[in-house]
Amino acid sequence: MAKYKIAWMPGDGIGIEVMEAARIVLDKLKLDAQYLPADIGWEFWCTEGEALPKRTMDLLRSVDCGLFGAITSKPKQEAQNDLIPELQGKGLLYRSPIVRLRQELQLYYNLRPCKAYPGNPLNYRDNIDLVIFRENAEGLYSGVEFFPVEDELREMMKKYSPALGNFDDVAGSDMAMTTRIVTIRGATRVIRKAFEYAKKHGYPTVTLVEKPNVLRETSGMMVRVAREIHKEYPEIDLWETNIDAQVMWLVKNPENYGVMVTGNLFGDIVSDLSAQLVGGLGFASSGNIGDNLAVFEPTHGSAPKHAGKYISNPNAMLLTTKMMLEWLGEIEKAKALENAIAAVILEGKVRTYDMGGDSSTIDVAEAVAERL
């Protein structure tokens, strides 16, 4: 029996291509794993009304971790139109499978490192090494939303939050509400992971990125929890910043920052901004991590217009594969893979179009594999 069981989820579009790239390096590394193909993607929405079928969720609960490519998602009406006739008009609702995965499997933090590898022509600047801890199972992604906002609910809420009275002249049918839920449990576990990481990898600071001057309750809770946890890590500085200023400073002085921790939507935004500082989505790896399970995915989407062309940069997926190896405890293999990726970037001979080259997705993976 293989040492690891890995759910293999290519998904849609270029997800399939970058997963082939991942497999090339994993095979070269001779990882002792069984790769179990799992259904996830737009075609399952169209034919089953479920982009993430229950059988995939069950499989995920039985493996060591999952590796995921990308998935196509479309706005509400288009999603309805793509359903097979038998499923039309049944009131099926499309919800992002990746968000479901994160919440239903309690993969409560999203680890998104953004490092400027020397020689990458797309680096905004050298010496950037950011590591984002994004809360991954609550916040504005909680899915607690209202439209229209019923009178009964409004009256009830107004009792507890009088500011809602400012909207008394707006009809409930003209109002939509998305709630940001932060819990002590959610804040504690992600912030603790950020501090642990900073300590383990020698980062001198943890930056909590929130907006407590306006979002008094939710950001306020994040700040309180961070200060509490910080007491256990006196050797690390806690910096507290506001999201708006933070994105500006990240552009101005990215080399000043290291580990950052923030809520779900702020983390979504900060991680794309940070990815662009180190070459864009072609370099953005990520892991959705819980206590006993993790699903790794590059941050990029399925890029339908590039699908089938094998021109996409696989570095995001290869760096994601490196994160997966680390999480499995295969530290040597993870290091070897990162070194090989870095060497190919530095040498600059095998590059996809985004880096100014004309190599294919597979060419890059093979160049990396050759160095392993």
Ligand code: IPM
């Ligand atoms: C990401 C993506 C997802 C998110 C989308 C696809 C739901 O942008 O992983 O960052 O918003 O979290």
Ligand code: MN
């Ligand atoms: Mn995103």
